[in-house]
Amino acid sequence: MGHTTRLELFLDRMHHPDAAVRRSAQEELIAHTCKRLRLLARKMLGCYPNVHRWAETDDVLQGALLRLHRALAEVRPETSRQFYSLAAMQIRRELLDLARHYYGPNGWGRRHQSNGHETVLTVPDGSLAPGSLEEWSRFHEEVEALPEEQKEVVNLLWYGGLRQAEAAQVLGISHSTLKRLWRKARVRLGQRLEGLQRE
Amino acid sequence: MSKQPSPEDALDRLLLQWEEAKERGEELTAEQLCAECPELLEPLRRQIALLKKMAWMEQEVAELAEGPQAGADPLPGQVLLGRYRIEQLLSQGGFGRVYRGFDLELQRPVAVKVARPDRPLSEKLAESLLQEARRAAKLRHPGVVSVYDVVRHQGQVFIISQLVVGQSLAEVLEQRRFSPPEAAELVAKVAEAVQHAHDCGFVHLDIKPGNILLDSRGQPLLTDFGIAITREQLAQQEAITSGTLPYMAPEQVAGEVSLVDFPADIHALGVLLYELLTGELPYQGKTPAELRQQILFRHPPAPRQQHPQLPAALEAVCLKALAKHPADRFASAGEMARALHEARHKAEAHKWLHRFSVVIGLVGLLAAVGWGVWTVQKSLPKQPAGPGEEHAPEIIWATRLEPATFAPCVVFSPTGDMIAAGGMDNTIRLLDAATGRELGKLQGHESWVRCLSWSPEGQRLLSGSGGANINGKVHLGSDHSVRVWSVKGRKELFCLKGHVAPVVTVAVDWEKGHALTGSNDGTVRLWDLEQGKELWQFSPQVSSISAIAWAIGDRHLFVGGRDGVIRLWLLEPRKQIAVMNQHHATVKYLCLSPDRKYLLSCSSDHTVCLWNREGKLLRVYPHPNRVTWAAFTPQGRRFATGCLDGIVRFWSLASKRPLKEYRGHQGGVLAVAFSPDGKQLVSTSNDGTVRLWRVPDFSDAEHPKLPGWSDLYPPEEAKVLAFDGHSCIVTPLERFAPVTIEAWVRPKSYLAAGCQFIVGATFGGLLVSGWFCAAGSWPRSGFPCRGKTPGD
Numbered sequence: 003m004g005h006t007t008r009l010e011l012f013l014d015r016m017h018h019p020d021a022a023v024r025r026s027a028q029e030e031l032i033a034h035t036c037k038r039l040r041l042l043a044r045k046m047l048g049c050y051p052n053v054h055r056w057a058e059t060d061d062v063l064q065g066a067l068l069r070l071h072r073a074l075a076e077v078r079p080e081t082s083r084q085f086y087s088l089a090a091m092q093i094r095r096e097l098l099d100l101a102r103h104y105y106g107p108n109g110w111g112r113r114h115q116s117n118g119h120e121t122v123l124t125v126p127d128g129s130l131a132p133g134s135l136e137e138w139s140r141f142h143e144e145v146e147a148l149p150e151e152q153k154e155v156v157n158l159l160w161y162g163g164l165r166q167a168e169a170a171q172v173l174g175i176s177h178s179t180l181k182r183l184w185r186k187a188r189v190r191l192g193q194r195l196e197g198l199q200r201e
Numbered sequence: 202m203s204k205q206p207s208p209e210d211a212l213d214r215l216l217l218q219w220e221e222a223k224e225r226g227e228e229l230t231a232e233q234l235c236a237e238c239p240e241l242l243e244p245l246r247r248q249i250a251l252l253k254k255m256a257w258m259e260q261e262v263a264e265l266a267e268g269p270q271a272g273a274d275p276l277p278g279q280v281l282l283g284r285y286r287i288e289q290l291l292s293q294g295g296f297g298r299v300y301r302g303f304d305l306e307l308q309r310p311v312a313v314k315v316a317r318p319d320r321p322l323s324e325k326l327a328e329s330l331l332q333e334a335r336r337a338a339k340l341r342h343p344g345v346v347s348v349y350d351v352v353r354h355q356g357q358v359f360i361i362s363q364l365v366v367g368q369s370l371a372e373v374l375e376q377r378r379f380s381p382p383e384a385a386e387l388v389a390k391v392a393e394a395v396q397h398a399h400d401c402g403f404v405h406l407d408i409k410p411g412n413i414l415l416d417s418r419g420q421p422l423l424t425d426f427g428i429a430i431t432r433e434q435l436a437q438q439e440a441i442t443s444g445t446l447p448y449m450a451p452e453q454v455a456g457e458v459s460l461v462d463f464p465a466d467i468h469a470l471g472v473l474l475y476e477l478l479t480g481e482l483p484y485q486g487k488t489p490a491e492l493r494q495q496i497l498f499r500h501p502p503a504p505r506q507q508h509p510q511l512p513a514a515l516e517a518v519c520l521k522a523l524a525k526h527p528a529d530r531f532a533s534a535g536e537m538a539r540a541l542h543e544a545r546h547k548a549e550a551h552k553w554l555h556r557f558s559v560v561i562g563l564v565g566l567l568a569a570v571g572w573g574v575w576t577v578q579k580s581l582p583k584q585p586a587g588p589g590e591e592h593a594p595e596i597i598w599a600t601r602l603e604p605a606t607f608a609p610c611v612v613f614s615p616t617g618d619m620i621a622a623g624g625m626d627n628t629i630r631l632l633d634a635a636t637g638r639e640l641g642k643l644q645g646h647e648s649w650v651r652c653l654s655w656s657p658e659g660q661r662l663l664s665g666s667g668g669a670n671i672n673g674k675v676h677l678g679s680d681h682s683v684r685v686w687s688v689k690g691r692k693e694l695f696c697l698k699g700h701v702a703p704v705v706t707v708a709v710d711w712e713k714g715h716a717l718t719g720s721n722d723g724t725v726r727l728w729d730l731e732q733g734k735e736l737w738q739f740s741p742q743v744s745s746i747s748a749i750a751w752a753i754g755d756r757h758l759f760v761g762g763r764d765g766v767i768r769l770w771l772l773e774p775r776k777q778i779a780v781m782n783q784h785h786a787t788v789k790y791l792c793l794s795p796d797r798k799y800l801l802s803c804s805s806d807h808t809v810c811l812w813n814r815e816g817k818l819l820r821v822y823p824h825p826n827r828v829t830w831a832a833f834t835p836q837g838r839r840f841a842t843g844c845l846d847g848i849v850r851f852w853s854l855a856s857k858r859p860l861k862e863y864r865g866h867q868g869g870v871l872a873v874a875f876s877p878d879g880k881q882l883v884s885t886s887n888d889g890t891v892r893l894w895r896v897p898d899f900s901d902a903e904h905p906k907l908p909g910w911s912d913l914y915p916p917e918e919a920k921v922l923a924f925d926g927h928s929c930i931v932t933p934l935e936r937f938a939p940v941t942i943e944a945w946v947r948p949k950s951y952l953a954a955g956c957q958f959i960v961g962a963t964f965g966g967l968l969v970s971g972w973f974c975a976a977g978s979w980p981r982s983g984f985p986c987r988g989k990t991p992g993d
Contacts, residue, residue, distance in 0.1 A: 131257035160258065178217075185216060188258055192251035197744055197764040 032075065035089040036067045038163050042093065043100055070096055082172050083154075086164075090157030094142050101139035130195040137195075144194045152187035155180060211238060215245050216252070232446055232489035239488045243782055276300060276315070281352045285361055287313050301364060304349070311349060314360040330358045333425075337362070339401055344394025346414060346424040365424075366417050371410035374476070381515050384477035385545035387421055392470050392538035394423045399463045399534055406461075408469035409448045410476070446492055447482045448472045451525050454496045464527035467534055471522025474541075478511055479504045483523060500525075514544035596865055597881065597893040600637035602630060608885035611872040612653045612662075619688075620874075620883050621662055622891055623650025627680070629664055631688070634876065634883075637893060643686045645693045648678030654709040654716070661694070661711075662686045663730075665718055667703020677702055683718055685730060695733045699726055706791075708751035719749035719760065741770050742777065750791035750800055757814065759800055761788025767802055769816040779816030784808065790830045794837040799854070801840060803828035809842050811854060822852060830872045834879040834896075841882050843870030849884045849894065863894045 015027035073092050132138040145156050158169035170180040206214070215234045222229040231246040276287045277300065286303045291312070302313035330351075337348040350361040370387075379387065391413060398405055405423070412425040444453055450468035452460040475483045483501030486492030501523055504516050518540045524530045531537040602608060608622035608630070619640065620632040629643040629650055649668040656662070663685050669678035681700040684693055702722035709716045714730040723746060726738040743762035750759040756772040765784035770777050786805035793800055799819070800812040805827040811820040822842070830843040839860070842850045847866040850859035868888035875882055875896070882894045 129257050130251075130254040181220070182213060182217070185220065185252065188255040189248050189251050191258075192255040193764070196251070196254070197762075 028075065031085065032071050035093065036070055038089075038161065039067060039070055039093045039096055041163070042097060042161065067096075083174075086158050086162045086172060087154060090161035093161045094145060098139055098142045101135040101142070130192055130199065132195075137198075140198055141191070141195065144191055144198075147194075148187055148190060152183050152190065155183040156187050156191075159184060208241065208244075212241055212244055212248070215241060216248055219245075219249055220252075230446070232492070236489065239490060242488050247782060280305070281313070281354045281359055281361075285311060285313060285350075285352065285359070302361065304361070310364045312362050312364040314362065315357055327353075327358045330360060334358075334360045336403065337424075340398055340403070342394050342397040344390055344421060344423055345397060346422045363422075365414045365422055367415045367419075369411055370413040370415055370421065373415055374410055378480055379477045381478060381512055382545045382548050384474060385515055385518075385541045385548065388470055388474045388477065389538040389541035389545070390421050391423060391473070392467075392534040392541065394421070395466050395470065396534040396538065398423070399466070404461070404463055405466050405469075406453070407444050407448070408466055408473060409445050410473065411445075413473075446489060446496075447484060449496060450527070451497050452527060454493050460527060462527070463533065464530045467522050467530045467537055468524075468527075470534065470537060471519055471530070474515075474519045474522065475501065475504060478515060478519060479508055481507075497525075512544060512548035514547045515541075518544050595861075595863060595895045595897070597895055598637040599865065599890050599892040600632065600639075601890050603639070605889050607871060607887045607889060608891060609649065609651060609871050610653050611874050611883055611885045611891065612655050613874050613876050613883065614655050614688075615657050615659050615877060617877045617881075619659075620891070620893075621653055621655065622885055623653050623664055625649045625668075625670070627666070629653070629662065629686070631691075632891060634881070634893070637891065641691045643691060643693070645684060645686075645696070646682070647680035648703065651703055651705050652707045654707055654711075655688075656709075656711045660688055662688050663707060663709055663716055665704030665707045665720075667700070667705065667721065677721070681720065681722075683707065683716060683728060697728050697733060697735065699735045699738070700724065702745075705747060706749045708749060708753070710751075710753045717749065717751050717758070719746040721745045721747070725749060725758065725760065739775060741768055743768060748788050748791040748802070750793045752793055752797045752814065754797065757797075759791050759793075759802075759816075761791050761802060763787045765804060765806065767791065767800075767812075767816070781812060781816045781818070783810050783818050783821070786827075789828060792831045792833060792840070794833045795835060796837050799833075799837075801831040801833070803831050803842065820854070824850070826869070829870060832873050832875050832882075834875050835877060836879060841873045841875065841884075843873045843884055843886075845869030847886065847888075849873055849882065851882070851896065861897065863892075865892055866890065 015023050018024050018027070070089075070092050073088075132141045145153060145160070148156060154173060155169060158164045158172060159166065162169070164172065166180055166184070167177060170177045173180065175183075215238075218234060219229050219231075231242055231249055235242040235245055276298075277289060278287065280286045284304060284306050286305055287300045288303060289301045291299045291301050298315055300313040300315070302311045303309075304311050334348050334351040337346070338351070341347060346365060347363040348360060349363070352359040352361060391408070395405060395408065407425060408423070412423065414422045414424055416422060446454070448469045450461070450465040453465050472483055475481075484492055484495040484499065486495045501520075504519060505511050505513065518537065521540075522530055522537055531540065602622070602624060604626065606624040606626040606628075608624050610623040612621050613634065614620070618634050620634050622630045622632065624630060627644070627646040627648060627650065629646075631640045631643070632638065633640050643662065643664075646664065646666040648666045650664050650666055651668060652665040654663045663683065665683050666680045667678050669676045681698070681702055681704055683697040683700075683704055685695055685697075686692065687694050697716075700718065700720040700722055702720050704718050704720045706719040707716055709730075711730075715736070716728045716730055717725060718728065719725050723740050723744050724738045725741055725746065727736040728734070729736050741758070741760045743760055743764070743766070745763040746760055747763050748761035751757070752759075758770040758772055759767055759781075760770060761767045761784075765782075765786050765788060767781035767784070767788055768777055769779035769781065781802075784802065784804035784806050788802050788804050790803040791800060792803075798814060800814065802810045802812065804810070807824045807826055807828065809822040809824065809828050809831055810818055811822070812818055824842065824844045824846070826844050826846040828842050828844050831840055833840045839851065839853050842852065844850065847864070847869055849863035849866070849870050851861040851863070852859050863882070863884070866884065866886035866888050867890075868886045871885045871887055873882060873884045880896050882896050883891060884894065885891050
């Protein structure tokens with residue numbers, strides 16, 4: 003069963019008259035989003051050696067997961083689209099916080115003589131893949147600044163972890179429109195990241 | 202009536218085609234996609250480049266995608282025909298995927314190549330894969346990737362081949378340069394492999410860095426016989442349209458099937474050698490049409506022109522391989538390999554000789570240094586230097602700023618008797634234009650002085666400020682103001698504040714009392730100088746403005762940004778009317794010609810571009826380093842550029858090379874300005890000096906007389922061309938300078954009838970085509986043509 007189909011079932015269950023069913027559905031939804039946050043955060047922090055040295059990443063991540071859990075527990079999304087949009091926003095916010103936590107003015111990286119914030123990950127030549135937490139933070143900020151419909155596609159594919167066909171279904175658009183928006187979003191993000199890199 | 206798609210839609214469609222091809226495993230180039238619409242080539246190329254740079258997002262989306270099939274590649278773990286176990290995905294690209302595999306029978310690692318498993322394999326693709334495998338399977342050579350087997354399994358075709366652990370030459374080239382002996386050795390080895398393919402009756406036709414793998418020991422192996430064809434097929438004159446344009450031989454480009462043979466591969470080896478030696482391709486056309494034309498007609502610049510240290514013997518091999526006429530190239534790839542080995546030995550001998558001479562030279566140098574130090578101290582005195590002291594007759598004076606600082610901007614007074622230089626010590630210095638002596642200082646800014654404008658009556662000076670150096674790092678500084686000064690009174694008249702980042706550029710309409718400022722804060726602001734207040738501001742969609750140019754009369758505003766893009770805005774009604782994409786690094790400076798017909802843009806990408814007022818690119822002037830500044834002569838037909846290589850260059854709009862180079866600065870040139878009469882040129886540099894140069898009269902030198910020129914010249918007017926029996930000269934539209942077409946074809950005869958020419962051209966003793974050229978045109982069949990007929 004595809005993820006979205008499962009999600010629709012969860013959403014149905016969230017409006018179930020039985021409170022226990024509702025609760026379990028909500029837990030499942032939140033668990034899915036938290037899993038996603040964990041994946042993305044690991045991606046962002048995982049190959050960042052000094053972070054491991056400074057602290058147990060999971061402690062920090064745990065805090066982020068708790069906040070995400072709390073935020074999602076407060077709402078009752080009607081549709082999977084609503085849910086994803088909300089979840090993506092929360093994930094992005096948490097990732098930004100995580101990035102800033104390490105490299106920001108008072109971040110742990112700043113206080114370490116041994117290198118800290120300027121450590122740059124090895125990214126392939128020419129790629130605009132964020133190499134440092136600062137760049138990750140900019141990436142998330144640039145996603146936030148995308149036009150609404152492009153942002154929604156990035157939300158679903160990147161933050162939500164849906165496959166293209168699922169995302170098109172959630173948004174109620176054709177696969178080709180989804181691909182076009184996804185492409186435009188990447189080009190736009192590329193332009194912005196390139197500009198920032200030059201600066 | 203069918204509706205013409207907007208450029209955006211058209212671009213969208215092309216990108217879709219590109220992506221779909223990519224999904225099918227084909228790599229289409231922007232040139233191939235834009236064959237019908239060359240105007241979209243640049244934006245398409247840019248967007249494709251961006252998509253490639255952002256491919257990580259797609260890969261990670263795929264990696265992190267969830268669901269039952271998440272990341273589930275069904276192939277690893279499978280065993281083909283009970284013999285080849287597929288283990289791990291190695292790469293994904295042009296054709297599909299390459300896996301590391303293991304031959305269970307022979308107990309050896311293999312590479313398994315397969316078309317994208319998630320796409321159904323068309324019969325055509327299956328057949329072409331099989332053909333490729335069959336072709337390559339016949340070749341056995343240490344320099345050719347061996348194909349072991351072809352397997353059909355569940356509707357897919359798998360090619361089992363030698364596993365090369367390493368990188369492609371294209372990947373390696375992105376990381377490092379090759380020394381001349383290394384380049385010679387590598388190309389020689391590839392040439393030997395090519396010779397083997399030729400001996401087996403194959404012409405590869407797609408030799409390029411991407412198709413050469415370097416194993417863990419750095420040994421090259423030729424791969425991808427995707428479009429190779431046999432001589433028999435050639436004899437049947439099957440069409441040869443594939444290949445990679447920059448590496449194609451003239452006869453391939455011209456579609457002269459009967460002439461395509463082994464020498465086409467030798468030409469590609471020549472291109473490869475050229476690229477390895479110089480780091481650049483021999484032909485650099487911006488559009489496929491231009492590139493084709495260059496491959497057909499232009500001789501590549503000799504590698505030693507740009508890199509004089511290259512061994513002459515290697516250059517000779519390279520140029521021989523690149524000969525336009527196949528018969529002028531090496532007789533075989535093997536012969537080229539031998540010539541390369543020989544040239545390599547010579548190069549190594551040359552290197553040792555060079556080292557020896559360096560040692561000898563050092564001894565001499567040490568003796569000279571003592572004298573040199575003394576001379577330098579003499580030639581850069583605190584007071585202005587006298588003419589001739591720097592062995593450069595064009596220098597009038599050179600003066601060092603005291604206390605030591607750099608001047609990032611400089612301007613002549615309207616009367617020509619004074620020069621103002623804005624310094625990084627927050628001070629504006631007024632210098633006597635006749636002697637270079639300092640006349641006074643204007644102090645008040647609290648950050649660097651970044652831009653200046655002198656009022657036409659000479660009484661007032663306007664300056665913009667921002668930037669500071671704190672512990673060796675550049676910061677925004679605290680002062681982002683615009684100040685107006687009384688030159689005579691040497692005092693500040695008033696200060697305008699509003700920008701929140703450095704004011705880097707200013708354009709002033711002194712008549713109206715309006716100043717337009719551009720700042721790194723991304724805003725352009727208009728100030729009323731009479732009332733000393735801000736009138737309006739707007740953000741021209743540039744995150745960090747680095748330069749502006751304001752055509753005061755017609756309200757056109759050019760805004761350059763750190764993203765390398767120049768945007769043309771109309772101020773009333775305020776709208777963006779053009780986006781000028783050419784530079785790929787910060788636009789450092791913008792400068793309008795006095796008649797406002799042309800715009801010069803200087804960029805950190807080592808180029809200066811000439812644009813017309815509609816934002817159309819007319820010409821690119823390459824520089825060896827970042828270009829910081831440009832200034833038009835008062836007449837507006839010539840200009841000077843300041844470059845971080847320390848040289849001030851003087852150009853004609855029509856010239857391909859600088860008319861003159863002013864050498865003397867010991868550091869990068871930061872700013873240049875002409876005197877009001879255009880006879881003097883002032884430059885500032887990060888060597889801490891200001892220099893004044895004499896501008897010679899170039900009226901004759903600018904229009905060199907060439908044999909056989911028709912009266913259609915001067916170049917601004919002419920679109921075509923002259924013909925002297927050996928070469929054709931044509932001025933393509935949109936270009937100022939003539940392009941000399943050094944004929945690869947041999948003109949048989951021509952007839953001049955008024956402004957018309959009829960040319961018969963021969964190639965390999967065969968009359969290949971008849972050309973008809975009229976004034977303003979270059980029409981003919983087969984070859985690309987950019988001209989218009991006289992009636993157009």
